[in-house]
Amino acid sequence: MNPNRILKEYFGYESFRKGQYELIEAILKGQDVLGIMPTSGGKSLCYQIPALLMEGVTLVISPLISLMKDQVDALRESGISATYLNSTLTAQEQRARLEEIKNGEYKLVYVAPERLNASDFLNILMDIRIPFVAIDESHCISQWGHDFRPSYKEIPRFIAKLNQRPILGAYTATATEEIIKDIKEILKLRRPLEIITGFDRPNxxxxxxxxxxxxxxxxxxxxxxxxxxxxxxxxxxxxxxxxxxxxxxxxxxxxxxxxxxxxxxxxxxxxxxxxxxxxxxxxxxxxxxxxxxxxxxxxxxxxxxxxxxxxxxxxxxxxxxxxxxxxxxxxxxxxxxxxxxxxxxxxxxxxxxxxxxxxxxxxxDYCHTHDCLRMRLLDYFGESSDRVQCGKCSNCLDHREKKNITLEAKKILSCVYRMKEGFGVTMVANVLHGSKNKKILELGFQQLSTYGIMEDYKTKEIQQMILFLVAEGYLGLTEGKYPLVKLTPQSAAVLKGKEEVYKRQDLTVVESTTEAVVHEDLLKELKVLRGKIALEKHVPPYIIFPDTTLKEMAMYLPESKDELLRIKGIGEVKGETYGEAFLHVIKSYMNENNIEAVVSTLDEGSQMKEKGTDKTKTHLVTYALHQQGLSIEEMAEVRACTENTILNHLEKCFGEGLEIDFHGMVDENIERQILEVIHKVGDEYLKPIKEALPEEISYFDIKKVLLKQRSQQAV
The missing domain is CATH 3.40.50.300 (P-loop containing nucleotide triphosphate hydrolases)
Structure with a gap:
C-alpha cells in the first residue's frame, strides 16, 4: 500500500498538501526530517502515514495530554491502532498498555517526554522494533523558543539508549532560524530533509x-x-x-x-x-x-x-x-x-x-505599524514575499486617507536628538508636551528648543506617535527593561526633508466575511447528528467529522456512499461507520425541500477514481460553484484561494468541454480596450499587453478577457 492509498482510505483526502509527500517519502527511505508547517498544515499526517507503512511501532513524543488523546481518538475512529501513555492512566492501565505495546497491538504510541526514561517503558522498548520516532512541537527543545521545556532535552539521551537508532522526524509550526538551528543540533538530526512550507495561514x-x-x-x-x-x-x-x-x-x-x-x-x-x-x-x-x-x-x-x-x-x-x-x-x-x-x-x-x-x-511594533500585519508576521519568521499587502488584515482593509505628520515627526526626532538619545518614550513625550514634572525641570529640559512644541497634543497622543515612528523604522529602541529612544538612518531622511511621514488616525473596526454557499438548515441538522454520535462515543464532535466536511456535505448533497467518499475528510472507515446515518439526513432534507442532486456536476469530464493524487476534483468543485451562479470573487472566498486560481480552474473546465458563462464577469469597456491591444501585440504574454494599457486595467482583467476569448474559440 502506498502513501496516496493510505491518505484516501484512512483519512479521506484525495491529495497531499505542500511538503507532506516529500517528508513521508524521505522517512520511508530512511532519512531524518525536519518539517516546519503552519498550524493546520497537516504535520500529523507526516508521521502517521509512515507509521502505517513501516514494520514495528512508531513513537510520537508529544508535550500535552490533550493533544495525545485527541490524536489517538481520531486515529481509532479512522481504523488505526494507536494508544498513549501519560499521567491520566492508573497504574493498572499503564501495565496493561505496556503489555499490549510489547505484543505489537499498536502502530503508534504517543508518549510525553517526561516518561521516556521510565525503566518499565525502556525495558519494553528493548524487545520491540522502533523504526521511527516523531518529535512533535519540537521548538520546545530550544531555550530561545516561547515554550521551552527542559524535559525535551532528555530526548537525545533516550534515543541513545535504544538498541538501534531510529529515523527521527522533528515537527513544529513556529520556529525562527535560531530555533531551527537548535532543533537540528540538540536532536542530532543526520542530514535531515528540511521542509519549510511557509508560515502563512491564508484563511x-x-x-x-x-x-x-x-x-x-x-x-x-x-x-x-x-x-x-x-x-x-x-x-x-x-x-x-x-x-x-x-x-x-x-x-x-x-x-x-x-x-x-x-x-x-x-x-x-x-x-x-x-x-x-x-x-x-x-x-x-x-x-x-x-x-x-x-x-x-x-x-x-x-x-x-x-x-x-x-x-x-x-x-x-x-x-x-x-x-x-x-x-x-x-x-x-x-x-x-x-x-x-x-x-x-x-x-x-x-x-x-x-x-x-x-x-x-x-x-x-506590530501593534503600531501601518504595514500589512500578515507580511510583518511572515517577515518575523524569515519568510520573504513579493507582496506588500495581503488584503485580509485590519491595516490592508483600512482604506481611509493617511494624514501627513511629517512636521510632527521632525519635532519628535529633533527632540530625541537634543535629549542626546538617552531617555525613554514617556520622557520624550513629556518634554514635547511641555510637562513641568520635577525630573524634567531638574535636568533643565525646559531650556530645550523642542520643549512644549507639541503642547496642543495630549501626552498619550505623542507617545502613540513615537511608537508608530519606532514601528516604521524612523526611530529605534535599545534592548532591555527600560529602552531608550534612538535615531536611525531613516531619521535623517525625514529631518532633511527627503522623506514624508503619513499616519492613519483612529483605526476603525473592520468586519470580515465568512460567507459560504451551503444549505444552512441542512448543516444544522448534520451538526446535531454529529453531536449525538460524539456523545455516544465520548469523543469531541470534530473527531467524527470537522466542520469543513459537514459544510461540503451541505453544499454538494451526496446521495450514495461513493459520492460521500468524494467529500473531503471522509475515508473508507468513516464512510462505512457513519455514512448511512449522514446520507439519511441529507436525502430526507432533499426530499422535503424538493432539491435535485448537486454532486453529479462533478462527474462531467472527470474520472474521480484515478490512482494516486487526484488533481481533477479541485477545478470541478469550482465548476459546481460556477453553476450555482457565484461570481469569481465569491468563488475565491468559498474556496479560500486567489481569484487567479479560480480563473485557472475555469480555464481547465472549458478545456475539458464544460460550458462557462461569462455574463457579468467581464466589463465590456475594458474588454474592448484589451482586445484592441491584443490585436496589435498578440496574446501570448500578459506583460506586453499590460504595458500598452492604462494602469487601472489589471492583469486579472486581461486574464478574464483572454479566458473568455479562448472559451468561445473552444466552443
Missing part, C-alpha cells in the same frame, strides 16, 4: 484594535458572532475570572481556564469547550497547546501576549479546518506594563532577559 484575518473600550468592543463582537466558537486570551488569572463572570452574567456560553485551577476543574472546562457545550473559552496562555478543536472561528487577545511566536501560535488555534476565521489583538499601553512585570518576576539569565524584552518590543 485567517489579522486585526489590531487600539484606543478602544475593550469591554464594549468585546461585547459587540460576541453579540455579532453568537453562533461561533472562540477563545479569548487574557494576561492574568484575575482577568480571566473577572471577564468570565461578566460575560457569563450577560448570558454568554463561557468556560474559563488558568493554571490556578485544579486539574479536574480545568479538564471539565476544556471538555465543555471541546464538546461544544460552551462556545467561548476565556483563558491564560496555559490553555491551548495541543488542542485540536477545528471549528474555532475567532481568537481574541484581550491583552497583548509576550512575543510574536506566542501570539502566532495562540492566534493559529483559529480556523484549523481551513475556514475563514478572525484573530484580533486588543492593544493598550497597560498591556506592555503587565508583560514587563511578568518578565521581572520570572527568574532567567541576563542574556535571556534581553532577548525576552527585545521580542516584546517586536510585538509592540
Amino acid at each position: 485567517l484575518y489579522f486585526g489590531v484594535e487600539k484606543g478602544i473600550d475593550k469591554k464594549k468592543y468585546l461585547l459587540d463582537y460576541l453579540r455579532n458572532h453568537q453562533e461561533h466558537s472562540g477563545i479569548i486570551y487574557c494576561a492574568t488569572r484575575k482577568e480571566v475570572e473577572s471577564l468570565s463572570k461578566e460575560l457569563g452574567d450577560k448570558g454568554f456560553s463561557v468556560s474559563m481556564y488558568h493554571g490556578g485551577m485544579g486539574n479536574e476543574e480545568r479538564q471539565r472546562a476544556q471538555d465543555s469547550f471541546i464538546y461544544d457545550q460552551s462556545l467561548i473559552m476565556i483563558a491564560t496562555n496555559a490553555f491551548g497547546m495541543g488542542i485540536d478543536k477545528s471549528n474555532v472561528r475567532f481568537v481574541i487577545h484581550y491583552n497583548m501576549p509576550k512575543n510574536i511566536e506566542a501570539y502566532y501560535q495562540e492566534a493559529g488555534r483559529a480556523g484549523r479546518d481551513g475556514e475563514n476565521s478572525e484573530c484580533i489583538l486588543l492593544f493598550s499601553p497597560q498591556d506592555v506594563v503587565k508583560q514587563k512585570y511578568l518578565i521581572e518576576i520570572t527568574a532567567m539569565q541576563p542574556e535571556r532577559e534581553l532577548v525576552v524584552y527585545k521580542n516584546l518590543q517586536t510585538l509592540v
